[in-house]
Amino acid sequence: EVDNARKQLENAQMDLDAAEEEMASVLARGGPSARKTAELELANAEKRKTELERQLAAADVVSPVSGTVLIPDGGERKDARSADRGVSFGENEVVMSIGDTEGLAAAVAVNEMEVLKVHRDQGAEVSGEAFPEVRLAGRVASVSTQATVPPGGGGKPAYNVAVVIDTLAPEQRDKVRLGMSARIDLIVLDHPQALMVPVAAVRTEGDRRTVQVKDKATGQLKVVTVQTGITTQDSVEITSGLSAGDEVAWSGE
Numbered sequence: 001e002v003d004n005a006r007k008q009l010e011n012a013q014m015d016l017d018a019a020e021e022e023m024a025s026v027l028a029r030g031g032p033s034a035r036k037t038a039e040l041e042l043a044n045a046e047k048r049k050t051e052l053e054r055q056l057a058a059a060d061v062v063s064p065v066s067g068t069v070l071i072p073d074g075g076e077r078k079d080a081r082s083a084d085r086g087v088s089f090g091e092n093e094v095v096m097s098i099g100d101t102e103g104l105a106a107a108v109a110v111n112e113m114e115v116l117k118v119h120r121d122q123g124a125e126v127s128g129e130a131f132p133e134v135r136l137a138g139r140v141a142s143v144s145t146q147a148t149v150p151p152g153g154g155g156k157p158a159y160n161v162a163v164v165i166d167t168l169a170p171e172q173r174d175k176v177r178l179g180m181s182a183r184i185d186l187i188v189l190d191h192p193q194a195l196m197v198p199v200a201a202v203r204t205e206g207d208r209r210t211v212q213v214k215d216k217a218t219g220q221l222k223v224v225t226v227q228t229g230i231t232t233q234d235s236v237e238i239t240s241g242l243s244a245g246d247e248v249a250w251s252g253e
């Protein structure tokens with residue numbers, strides 16, 4: 001019985017020691033240091049919660065303008081991706097582009113021999129093989145000040161010219177799509193009343209320029225002195241010396 005009582009006493013002492021350790025641990029968790037740690041953990045949790053709420057609020061992408069969703073080209077960024085299902089995007093990544101399809105823009109390369117004839121707000125006419133029945137009236141929006149040279153250095157330098165069509169009629173928007181190729185005719189001079197004759201019809205003798213005209217009374221050719229204006233690839237404008245209806249003769253050589 002004495003041994004049994006001694007054993008029970010040892011067990012009771014162990015229980016007391018364990019209880020005292022647990023009490024000390026509980027009291028320590030309620031001390032100033034523990035409270036400071038708990039306050040820091042709470043502040044971090046609240047900060048994380050606020051950040052997650054901000055990210056969740058930004059999950060709905062709202063465009064500041066109306067338009068058509070387009071695949072981003074990325075510009076100078078080579079990592080632009082399409083917003084397909086399952087694709088993740090981070091902050092400051094391009095998700096999509098919004099295009100204003102009320103109007104359109106087209107680009108054309110103009111060689112160095114012709115670019116000085118092109119200026120902002122100059123008229124332009126846009127057509128294309130994919131929409132042959134549609135001709136769009138546009139204007140020059142910008143002319144590059146720096147030439148681009150074809151890869152490998154071959155060919156002449158060219159300058160990028162941007163042409164805009166400010167407004168399209170609904171029936172035009174149905175036939176002209178983004179990315180279609182186009183032919184752009186730049187109107188460098190709009191003078192519908194100009195008298196034009198073939199370049200070969202004008203002869204130059206010093207400062208004097210002449211053409212041969214059929215005399216309406218005799219039917220014979222006569223030499224007439226003329227003043228010339230602009231010259232195109234195959235024609236010359238006559239500013240004085242001829243009248244509409246005059247018959248001009250020239251050699252085919």
